Amino acid sequence: xxxxxxxxxxxxxxxxxxxxxxxxxxxxxxxxxxxxxxxxxxxxxxxxxxxxxxxxxxxxxxxxxxxxxxxxxxxxxxxxx
Numbered sequence: 098x099x100x101x102x103x104x105x106x107x108x109x110x111x112x113x114x115x116x117x118x119x120x121x122x123x124x125x126x127x128x129x130x131x132x133x134x135x136x137x138x139x140x141x142x143x144x145x146x147x148x149x150x151x152x153x154x155x156x157x158x159x160x161x162x163x164x165x166x167x168x169x170x171x172x173x174x175x176x177x178x
Contacts, residue, residue: 113150115150
């Protein structure tokens with residue numbers, strides 16, 4: 098993983114800190130996946146989700162194994178979107 102998003106072969110998934118073991122899903126019940134942190138920030142902004150309550154995990158695409166609990170990685174004061 099780098100400062101912009103997921104490592105090669107991985108995607109980012111998010112959960113809320115009040116239910117950290119349950120990834121957020123869309124209305125069809127599919128887990129939300131992201132490649133970059135700015136996508137997560139935009140999604141949270143559009144859906145009135147406090148970014149301070151978001152937990153990010155990196156998920157390996159090939160087998161669905163959650164490999165890294167990244168915790169609260171969001172601090173965007175100097176990032177332009």
